[in-house]
Amino acid sequence: MKVLTNSREQLEREIALEQAHVDRVYDNLNVATASAKSLAEQGRDIYRSDRIGYTREEDSTALFERDAFAYQAARRLAVLDAEHEGLVFGRIDLTDDEARYIGRIGVRDEDYEPLVIDWRAPAAEPFYRATPAEPMGVIRRRVLRCRDDKVIGLEDDLLDSSTDSALPIIGEGALMAALTRARGRTMRDIVATIQGEQDEAIRAPYQGVTIIAGGPGTGKTVVALHRAAYLLYTNRARLERGGVLVVGPSNVFMNYIERVLPSLGEDSVTLKAIGSVASDVLGMSSERMDAAEAATVKGSLSMVGVLRRLVRTPLIDHPEALRVRVTVKGEVLGLDAAELGRIRDQVLAQTKLNRGRELALKLVISALKDKFPDDIEISPEELDERIREHASLAMFMNAWWPALSATRVLARLSDPQLTARVAKDLDGDERRALSDSYAWLRGSEGDADEVSGWSVADIALLDELVSILGPMPEDPDQELDVFIEGGDVAEVLTTADLLRFERTRDVEDDPQTTYAHILVDEGQDVTPMQWRMLRRRGPQSSWTIVGDPAQSSYPFPDETRKALDELIGRAQRRTFTMSTNYRSPSEVFDLAARVITKVYPDAELPRAVRSTGIEPKLTATGSDDLHAALRTELLDLAGKVSGTIGVICPPSLLREVQLLVMGDERLRAFEDRLIVVTALQAKGLEYDGVVVVAPDRIIEEAPGGVRVLYVALTRATQRLVTLDVDTSEWRGLLS
Numbered sequence: 001m002k003v004l005t006n007s008r009e010q011l012e013r014e015i016a017l018e019q020a021h022v023d024r025v026y027d028n029l030n031v032a033t034a035s036a037k038s039l040a041e042q043g044r045d046i047y048r049s050d051r052i053g054y055t056r057e058e059d060s061t062a063l064f065e066r067d068a069f070a071y072q073a074a075r076r077l078a079v080l081d082a083e084h085e086g087l088v089f090g091r092i093d094l095t096d097d098e099a100r101y102i103g104r105i106g107v108r109d110e111d112y113e114p115l116v117i118d119w120r121a122p123a124a125e126p127f128y129r130a131t132p133a134e135p136m137g138v139i140r141r142r143v144l145r146c147r148d149d150k151v152i153g154l155e156d157d158l159l160d161s162s163t164d165s166a167l168p169i170i171g172e173g174a175l176m177a178a179l180t181r182a183r184g185r186t187m188r189d190i191v192a193t194i195q196g197e198q199d200e201a202i203r204a205p206y207q208g209v210t211i212i213a214g215g216p217g218t219g220k221t222v223v224a225l226h227r228a229a230y231l232l233y234t235n236r237a238r239l240e241r242g243g244v245l246v247v248g249p250s251n252v253f254m255n256y257i258e259r260v261l262p263s264l265g266e267d268s269v270t271l272k273a274i275g276s277v278a279s280d281v282l283g284m285s286s287e288r289m290d291a292a293e294a295a296t297v298k299g300s301l302s303m304v305g306v307l308r309r310l311v312r313t314p315l316i317d318h319p320e321a322l323r324v325r326v327t328v329k330g331e332v333l334g335l336d337a338a339e340l341g342r343i344r345d346q347v348l349a350q351t352k353l354n355r356g357r358e359l360a361l362k363l364v365i366s367a368l369k370d371k372f373p374d375d376i377e378i379s380p381e382e383l384d385e386r387i388r389e390h391a392s393l394a395m396f397m398n399a400w401w402p403a404l405s406a407t408r409v410l411a412r413l414s415d416p417q418l419t420a421r422v423a424k425d426l427d428g429d430e431r432r433a434l435s436d437s438y439a440w441l442r443g444s445e446g447d448a449d450e451v452s453g454w455s456v457a458d459i460a461l462l463d464e465l466v467s468i469l470g471p472m473p474e475d476p477d478q479e480l481d482v483f484i485e486g487g488d489v490a491e492v493l494t495t496a497d498l499l500r501f502e503r504t505r506d507v508e509d510d511p512q513t514t515y516a517h518i519l520v521d522e523g524q525d526v527t528p529m530q531w532r533m534l535r536r537r538g539p540q541s542s543w544t545i546v547g548d549p550a551q552s553s554y555p556f557p558d559e560t561r562k563a564l565d566e567l568i569g570r571a572q573r574r575t576f577t578m579s580t581n582y583r584s585p586s587e588v589f590d591l592a593a594r595v596i597t598k599v600y601p602d603a604e605l606p607r608a609v610r611s612t613g614i615e616p617k618l619t620a621t622g623s624d625d626l627h628a629a630l631r632t633e634l635l636d637l638a639g640k641v642s643g644t645i646g647v648i649c650p651p652s653l654l655r656e657v658q659l660l661v662m663g664d665e666r667l668r669a670f671e672d673r674l675i676v677v678t679a680l681q682a683k684g685l686e687y688d689g690v691v692v693v694a695p696d697r698i699i700e701e702a703p704g705g706v707r708v709l710y711v712a713l714t715r716a717t718q719r720l721v722t723l724d725v726d727t728s729e730w731r732g733l734l735s
């Protein structure tokens, strides 16, 4: 029988034993790295640089194999941050007396025997999957806590007590030790304490769509990131060549998670906030949020029709300008608005606007030729040539069919009348909200090329437009030359003023960067238009999609679900639902759960793994006393938790609370661990202590209403305080 021991002597003895092995690993790695480097320096061409990493060019000798392996290992080791726990973190002792070490990367000795197994290798699986009910041949699972190359602690689990081995069992479990540690500003990897149900999602097959569901704090994000590292390990050639894209809600979130993959030895993944996804074709990104109503309209699928109609509406459609006239042999040939409209529709039915100019010109010439009287003698070729060389035709084409950039087209929605014409499916309020969101483009100071005005929701619309319009032609300047040299200068200038030729960067035929695997976090907030944007980045890719509809800030989750179903289509789909909350103590989560089940009875409610015995503190103040009340709560919390403190406010109070915190000398003393955010900005993040300011206003100001308050209430890892300002209506949800 095994006895759990916490004797200091025993612990030190075991640490010394493990240290000896860890030393051996580092010694071996250093020798192998040095030899790999010297081989490389001698100019032996065994590595070929590809898109992001290094791949072995061809089969080589066993020595080369080992050196290439060491080189890879060294390269991955180089990206492990010193602040992260060391390279080796686990060990399993098996019933056949084998001891297997698990680490962030694999390392072998001079005889090619494994000293450490990469955590993603099949041989490491029992480390994560073995349970006392199903020990998988594992007697003892040990987690080593290292700081760089020094072992500083151990935690054991006894998985099979039926054998008579004499293995000592130390500590009280690695998971609890990991969960109670104070949180910093960035997410940590969980490679040493991945739980069974999480491991299944991490190691799910590459193909199709893998959905990771579950309530707040169940490890969805961290699991998805480990899955990305796992997929890179098992499908390296395909994924390094094709690329892996990780998309999250904001830059703050991307900064929060950016260390996880490097700490697992992976540095070849592209991380982008949703507002940056289309920077490949637009050359810009955005963090700016629209007001709730405009954001909702812009996210909805009705925008597809709006944008298509917008593209079909010529820039100049007043009857006087919308005509073409040329004179050949004294005959005036012309086409009116209706005839031109038919040609336009015919061209756009066949091709994209920026690709259709040649065809449009051909059809215009052909229609003009049909108008030429039969009784005047001229060969078809000559007639064609005479029409074509007419300066006014070139001028007309430039006005009627200019190359268009996406920004120039979207900017047209700042005109409420035009918006009313192209947005027939929207009601009056929606149309107003849409057009007014572009008010910054009205008047002389508005400039569509000005990147700062576009919002996160606009980025998906602009991407849609790039796909409707097609890439800009190679050399727009050429057209401009023809334009200016043409006949009637006054008319040219007027039209030119109206049209302002685009000089945005040229893009190739399929301008979007595509990826082999796309991982989308906080998928419940991705609007239908954003799903379409993402799908263009992965027409052939496999997907990992993380989300919890109960935390959605988009008001029409059904529409989002439909868009997601469309994206998945007939692809294989598998769903993993995480059931344990590792973040919040049960006292905190119980309160949040009561709130959400009132409005969203289908919410996935995970079981909290920890309890602290400390109930959330519900407080209230009037707006005049907000400063004093908040200050008191923050000072109190700062004394009680050692890690980060998050102040979560409604957008309307953000500035005021930021100023209060920055302006207060006593609060400034711990500014490095104090963060003021809105509930939307807090998505996916966590803090040891949380003060939720004005819950009623959080509900009021967010399109997702109570679901957004639920996000705020589920961010704390230790303590939660709510501070009502003037009203406490939300407390009705607790009864």
Ligand SMILES: Nc1ncnc2c1ncn2[C@@H]1O[C@H](COP(=O)(O)OP(=O)(O)OP(=O)(O)O)[C@@H](O)[C@H]1O
Binding pocket: 175, 178, 179, 188, 189, 190, 193, 194, 195, 198, 214, 215, 216, 217, 218, 219, 220, 221, 222, 223, 548, 551, 582, 583, 683, 684, 685, 686, 714
């Ligand atoms: N197996 C584990 N071992 C240690 N820590 C874990 C484990 N699983 C999850 N955690 C921790 O739990 C916290 C919550 O994880 P994560 O942010 O991934 O949850 P989530 O489901 O994405 O939450 P949300 O839906 O609120 O965004 C993190 O601090 C994470 O490191």
